[in-house]
Amino acid sequence: MLTYTFPENLHKPMYLYLYENIRNDIINQKLQPNEKLPSKRTFAKNLDVSLITVENAYNQLLLEGFIYAIEKKGYYVSPLEFPDKPVIEKTYIEDTKAEQYRIDLKTNSVAEHFPFSTYSKLMRQVLSSQDTSLLVRPPQLGCLQLREAISKHLYDFNGMNVPPNQIIIGAGSEYLYNLLIQLLGHDVIYALEDPGHTSISKVYDINHIHYHYIPLDKYGIMLEPLQHSSAKIVHISPAHHFPTGITMPIQRRLDLLKWANEHQGYIIEDDYDSEFRLRGKPLSPLYQIDQHDRVIYMNTFSKTLSPSFRMSYMILPKSLMSLFQQKLGFYACSVSSFEQIVVAEFIKQGYFEKHINRMRHYYKLLRDDFLDALRQSDIYDSIKIKKENAGLHFLLEYQNNISDIQIKEKAKAIGLNISCLSDFYHKPCNLYTLVINYSGLSRDNISLAIQLLTKLLK
């Protein structure tokens, strides 16, 4: 007779366990179609469980159609038609493990100095207010408190005048790129900086969006190739181009605005880490000097607060807001209310500005220490440092003829995570230049970093 063993430390109701076992035996066809099941009373006695346990299990099986009942006769396995048995070997994917390096000069890291206690104080404040806005779906554009805080921050920080109802909060920049694709349509052609961030092109690829790579000169993206392309939307980071660190001068900016206006196109201005420019004040965004509603401004808290935050925002020109409501108005906001409200308080109470200033100061010292150590090293004569004010990285040009692929292999072998300038070019090339992101270093491991760099370049 059908029997099951109940484990001693069962973490679920017994009827559920019994139900699952019978169900699985039906699915696995151990129990045959129309096979009679034991009567409830006998089954309970045999299994040494209460009658109600068996009754509940049978009722659930009945409800789901796994068994049927005939009055005064009993319970039977339903004659179910199953799909064919699987023949394909199932594959199993392990979580990919991050590689361990002795020194990481590649990954951005702004986390270590996150003001935990302040943030936690604000969280408690927000929670204890038990504001009802914590429990309702955030408005589509994002919580008004946060949009107001961002608007004020942008004004104080670089003189931008942005009404809160043109700001859209989203779960990361990639999420917002996707929204923009859906907003501007799949048929329009984009232009990307070459070199530039590689993740943007991946978002376009996966969405089957056509785009052209446009080269840079010393002022940033070049106008002539852009004009000769069929692109109508150009994606740039004028304040601080990655990885070259180029700051686009005002005339090139005006030329780009002119191009956008003439082509009825748009400029996506990615201002993702203008806060960390180490010299001078942050530059006026294109958005600020645009008089024709052709600039879409983007920025993120993942770089300034911590990569663990998934929160970015974009500012649409007024002319795109009604299109946004019309085409994408059905989407819910993708960031939770609580997190938005806490970040809003963080900005409003002045902690965000303090945090940025503290971090800039910290990175300036870190960079100076690192550059000093480089200057005193054996390799200093054979390298050239460039764009050291660009942000959290600089360029290091070296004078031996190891190819970029080889130098990365060599780096990996000695436990150094590093990128080459050529990694950010569309076409493979050798530029004999490393992109050194020092944000993950600490004073304690600068000398190890120099050691490994020396080993790498000697």
Place this chain on the structure above:
Amino acid sequence: MLTYTFPENLHKPMYLYLYENIRNDIINQKLQPNEKLPSKRTFAKNLDVSLITVENAYNQLLLEGFIYAIEKKGYYVSPLEFPDKPVIEKTYIEDTKAEQYRIDLKTNSVAEHFPFSTYSKLMRQVLSSQDTSLLVRPPQLGCLQLREAISKHLYDFNGMNVPPNQIIIGAGSEYLYNLLIQLLGHDVIYALEDPGHTSISKVYDINHIHYHYIPLDKYGIMLEPLQHSSAKIVHISPAHHFPTGITMPIQRRLDLLKWANEHQGYIIEDDYDSEFRLRGKPLSPLYQIDQHDRVIYMNTFSKTLSPSFRMSYMILPKSLMSLFQQKLGFYACSVSSFEQIVVAEFIKQGYFEKHINRMRHYYKLLRDDFLDALRQSDIYDSIKIKKENAGLHFLLEYQNNISDIQIKEKAKAIGLNISCLSDFYHKPCNLYTLVINYSGLSRDNISLAIQLLTKLLK
């Protein structure tokens, strides 16, 4: 001579204010190309500010290219070429305000009983642990703690065996629908339930995805029209179809699995509120009985915890995991680590299950009270209640001939927010049936709700 007034309560450095004013005058072409600016010393004296203020402002303007310097002569406005002046009238969009209703029988609301103090205790616990995982970018699939907690919850709750590394956390179901489109390709054809949730088709529309509507019979989505369509992916909610409340019996489930296997297609099983079925245990998901890796399971915390949370998850069949890594491996996780870790603790420490049970109990009582009140009302003889165990809503069929459009207009006029069953059909029709979502009611306003319903249907 050029002059500016400094406001008394200036919230930014004076040099910044001065810089912005000059910059704006250059952009607005109040200052002419090659116009000479006052010397630093004279300007400082005239403005009654320190020399360093003017120096800093000029330096920033120089850096950005707004002005140029001629040695021993002074500073001049750069001869910039501006885009043409705007001619288009700018439009301005106000934040859309939610309409105010006296009674809302349309909107889902599970928020009021959110365990604030427990959640806040967990947040403090997580924060005080200062775990480094709070500060790093969450793994692509989501934080392991949360995926493990979900895996265990699914096992305890409905016997599902899901390895954590097939679970993907995302910022809401719409976000995950978008990921699935990118994963499965833009060319494949989808099938949707008719009637069904309307937001899914909007996501497909905006992505230019082809889909067919498939009608339902009393067992759920119909197989024959599905087989005759060219669809390879079907999007269903078998545990609890919205809005009809249909629970798909096992044979239809098996037939669908067979269909998916034969067509090498996929079933997207949207289990979005199976937790709130008010009778019996939650039904075994299709995912659980699928033996051919053809089911993608989706669920969300926005329904069970609070709509203010933007957190959903999906479980991919093993066969799709490697495709996911290959095609979408570049995307960052879209939910912040902190929120994920707190929800993980909420589940692991048993609060999630308690919360669900408490809410089910609460809704059961609320529904019973509401139905009792309906039974005692004047309209009870002329209406029929259906599917009252479906979840947080039931269907109310009425016997007068007012069209669905008219009844909604009448409802709006008396301050009642309500939907018709026909709202969820692809083609306009009159079904004389309301979908009553009672989750936002409280015992205090049941009688008002009955009053308004009576007024509406009499």
